[in-house]
Amino acid sequence: xxxxxxxxxxxxxxxxxxxxxxxxxxxxxxxxxxxxxxxxxxxxxxxxxxxxxxxxxxxxxxxxxxxxxxxxxxxxxxxxxxxxxxxxxxxxxxxxxxxxxxxxxxxxxxxxxxxxxxxxxxxxxxxxxxxxxxxxxxxxxxxxxxxxxxxxxxxxxxxxxxxxxxxxxxxxxxxxxxxxxxxxxxxxxxxxxxxxxxxxxxxxxxxxxxxxxxxxxxxxxxxxxxxxxxxxxxxx
Amino acid sequence: xxxxxxxxxxxxxxxxxxxxxxxxxxxxxxxxxxxxxxxxxxxxxxxxxxxxxxxxxxxxxxxxxxxxxxxxxxxxxxxxxxxxxxxxxxxxxxxxxxxxxxxxxxxxxxxxxxxxxxxxxxxxxxxxxxxxxxxxxxxxxxxxxxxxxxxxxxxxxxxxxxxxxxxxxxxxxxxxxxxxxxxxxxxxx
Numbered sequence: 342x343x344x345x346x347x348x349x350x351x352x353x354x355x356x357x358x359x360x361x362x363x364x365x366x367x368x369x370x371x372x373x374x375x376x377x378x379x380x381x382x383x384x385x386x387x388x389x390x391x392x393x394x395x396x397x398x399x400x401x402x403x404x405x406x407x408x409x410x411x412x413x414x415x416x417x418x419x420x421x422x423x424x425x426x427x428x429x430x431x432x433x434x435x436x437x438x439x440x441x442x443x444x445x446x447x448x449x450x451x452x453x454x455x456x457x458x459x460x461x462x463x464x465x466x467x468x469x470x471x472x473x474x475x476x477x478x479x480x481x482x483x484x485x486x487x488x489x490x491x492x493x494x495x496x497x498x499x500x501x502x503x504x505x506x507x508x509x510x511x512x513x514x515x516x517x518x519x520x521x522x523x524x525x526x527x528x529x530x531x532x533x534x535x536x537x538x539x540x541x542x543x544x545x546x547x548x549x550x551x552x553x554x555x556x557x558x559x560x561x562x563x564x565x566x567x568x569x570x571x572x573x574x575x576x577x
Numbered sequence: 578x579x580x581x582x583x584x585x586x587x588x589x590x591x592x593x594x595x596x597x598x599x600x601x602x603x604x605x606x607x608x609x610x611x612x613x614x615x616x617x618x619x620x621x622x623x624x625x626x627x628x629x630x631x632x633x634x635x636x637x638x639x640x641x642x643x644x645x646x647x648x649x650x651x652x653x654x655x656x657x658x659x660x661x662x663x664x665x666x667x668x669x670x671x672x673x674x675x676x677x678x679x680x681x682x683x684x685x686x687x688x689x690x691x692x693x694x695x696x697x698x699x700x701x702x703x704x705x706x707x708x709x710x711x712x713x714x715x716x717x718x719x720x721x722x723x724x725x726x727x728x729x730x731x732x733x734x735x736x737x738x739x740x741x742x743x744x745x746x747x748x749x750x751x752x753x754x755x756x757x758x759x760x761x762x763x764x765x766x
Contacts, residue, residue: 360763442589
């Protein structure tokens, strides 16, 4: 929100009103709950159930495999006629736009699905969400934050270590990197510590590798993992 | 830059592709929710009102005339849905419109994090805003958070550009006088 909005208002108003306008602009409002999105998609699905046209398609025999073949043949004939008449370009451009909109819908739905799974009560679904989230974490702060939360405090250690794996590509991001490095010295789970060590050895900066080495030499890691770190770093 | 405009999407919805409404929902549901929350101060009710708004968009997509902004049209619907609800509650409880059905625990609609972080002045401004009539709240909120020009603001408020400008100036003057009466003149932090 910028203060350049309605410059006329700011110019014509006194200092007090300008001050109130600026203060209001700093407000960050509460976000809706996940229920809103779930309800919306449920309503949309109900509203999109086959209507009169779909029923008419059934009556005319355009449903089923034979129907699809007929419909495909009609489309081919239509496209052929369009090319012949030289009118294909506007239609193609509209279809491309529609395709882009659908692709956007698919990715938004996929994101909602992953976020829902990350919050699911069942560990299996949470784990599925963590694995799927690895592809989205790069461009999505909300998913990164949820993964960090799971990595730090999920009750199932294998989910915590999977969350660390999924966050691996984000080790270079200052916020995520700092929290993962902080977790490295403090986690009580050897499984999670092993995942963190692997991520640092694979994707860590020189500074992060130095931090890992310090933790190993100061004996702040589990003994087996300490040996693993020292041996690997010697080899490097 | 968006690949597809809101106006194009609602035209596709009007032509029977209701899946395009999902993209519009993802783009705008937060803004509509926050508008409803500011006006009603009830979380669950605001979520229900958002559903109503998007169902109305679906039903009335064919009514959208492509000579204005989709967003202004959508907020006009959101405003009507919200004000209808407030009028209904007012009739039932005989309360002033702006006090109809507040959540007791919702002092202001900002996030808990921000309350914790605590800009006292911002909370005072929001508190004062909440005490003003609905017609004042809506013009300030829509002007501050959703629209960049008086033409669109006017479309959202179902009035012309000049009236929107006058309403905004009067609303800000009222906010200022009420704030000053309660907390003293607003000064730079």
